[in-house]
Amino acid sequence: MARTFEKRRIGQTDLEISTLGLGCASLAGIFSAVPADQARATVSHALDAGLTYVDTAPQYGLGRSEHLVGDVMRTRREAAVLSTKVGRLLRPVSPDSQDKGAWVDPLPFDQVYDYSYDGVMRSFEDSLQRLGVHRVDILYVHDIGAATHGVEANKPLWAQLASGGYRALRELRDSGVIGAIGLGVNEWQVLMDAMALGDWDVFLLAGRYTLLEQTALAPFMTTAAARGSSVVVGGPFNSGILVGGTTFNYARAPEDIVARVKAIEAVCRQFDVPLPAAALQFPLTHPVVCNVLPGPRSPAELDGILDWWNIDIPVELWTSLAARGLLAPGTPIPGGTA
Numbered sequence: 483m484a485r486t487f488e489k490r491r492i493g494q495t496d497l498e499i500s501t502l503g504l505g506c507a508s509l510a511g512i513f514s515a516v517p518a519d520q521a522r523a524t525v526s527h528a529l530d531a532g533l534t535y536v537d538t539a540p541q542y543g544l545g546r547s548e549h550l551v552g553d554v555m556r557t558r559r560e561a562a563v564l565s566t567k568v569g570r571l572l573r574p575v576s577p578d579s580q581d582k583g584a585w586v587d588p589l590p591f592d593q594v595y596d597y598s599y600d601g602v603m604r605s606f607e608d609s610l611q612r613l614g615v616h617r618v619d620i621l622y623v624h625d626i627g628a629a630t631h632g633v634e635a636n637k638p639l640w641a642q643l644a645s646g647g648y649r650a651l652r653e654l655r656d657s658g659v660i661g662a663i664g665l666g667v668n669e670w671q672v673l674m675d676a677m678a679l680g681d682w683d684v685f686l687l688a689g690r691y692t693l694l695e696q697t698a699l700a701p702f703m704t705t706a707a708a709r710g711s712s713v714v715v716g717g718p719f720n721s722g723i724l725v726g727g728t729t730f731n732y733a734r735a736p737e738d739i740v741a742r743v744k745a746i747e748a749v750c751r752q753f754d755v756p757l758p759a760a761a762l763q764f765p766l767t768h769p770v771v772c773n774v775l776p777g778p779r780s781p782a783e784l785d786g787i788l789d790w791w792n793i794d795i796p797v798e799l800w801t802s803l804a805a806r807g808l809l810a811p812g813t814p815i816p817g818g819t820a
């Protein structure tokens with residue numbers, strides 16, 4: 483039976499989503515393989531459980547994620563708000579010469595960055611074809627910024643977005659073809675540049691507003707709130723360190739990060755709350771956050787996430803973290819701020 487989840491509105495749009503969503507990067511087989519049937523089963527299980535937000539992208543498995551998500555969403559399109567991303571076009575290539583990156587068994591394509599007007603329109607149409615659906619609800623500009631491209635290489639790509647790509651997104655939204663536009667990135671700084679460029683409904687920010695790190699708190703999240711934009715928090719476990727792993731930002735965690743996690747975990751233990759449960763629920767204490775987006779690889783992993791989601795966390799846990807200096811000053815927590 484489907485659970486009942488709180489729903490929050492995306493920016494000032496008519497879209498509402500459950501506060502827990504399904505990120506579909508891992509399902510495409512990053513670092514290790516995920517069988518196609520398992521991936522499809524995970525999407526179905528999420529919808530059955532009552533999650534009403536599903537996010538994918540052309541990059542994930544170089545088209546593989548969109549195909550697998552589409553296999554489920556085609557027959558259940560009204561079950562969830564669906565987002566994908568623009569900024570990469572996929573070009574056919576021999577698997578022998580393909581740049582697979584970290585993807586295991588991706589589809590036979592290489593990615594070409596293109597944030598121009600025509601590139602955004604082509605990417606959107608290609609995604610509809612791969613998904614096999616007639617519409618998506620949200621389009622994010624994917625991985626633009628210095629963190630992905632470097633300072634110099636990002637300049638011409640940003641010029642593409644500023645001179646045409648943003649206009650394409652506005653046209654799609656203003657004509658009602660899609661419901662919301664935003665950016666999906668791993669750095670908050672480029673989102674400040676985006677807000678100077680124009681108006682956006684929602685930002686998918688991975689790893690920068692978590693139980694471990696609140697670097698996005700100001701000026702980004704305060705500005706987003708003032709502008710009426712929402713934030714989807716991706717990477718709530720900081721790539722593994724908050725679920726018992728050893729990686730932070732997809733690399734081995736440095737000693738200072740490990741020490742901080744141990745200190746946070748000690749507080750969680752004091753209140754008999756599993757660390758992953760606190761990590762999963764923490765971002766939603768900020769009113770601008772509309773959704774937390776983990777990426778389970780199987781129905782069983784999703785069930786584990788749902789178990790963490792359903793744990794009641796006492797207010798005193800958050801205030802204890804704040805008192806020990808383990809939350810950034812100004813972090814919203816129930817009953818006040820850190």
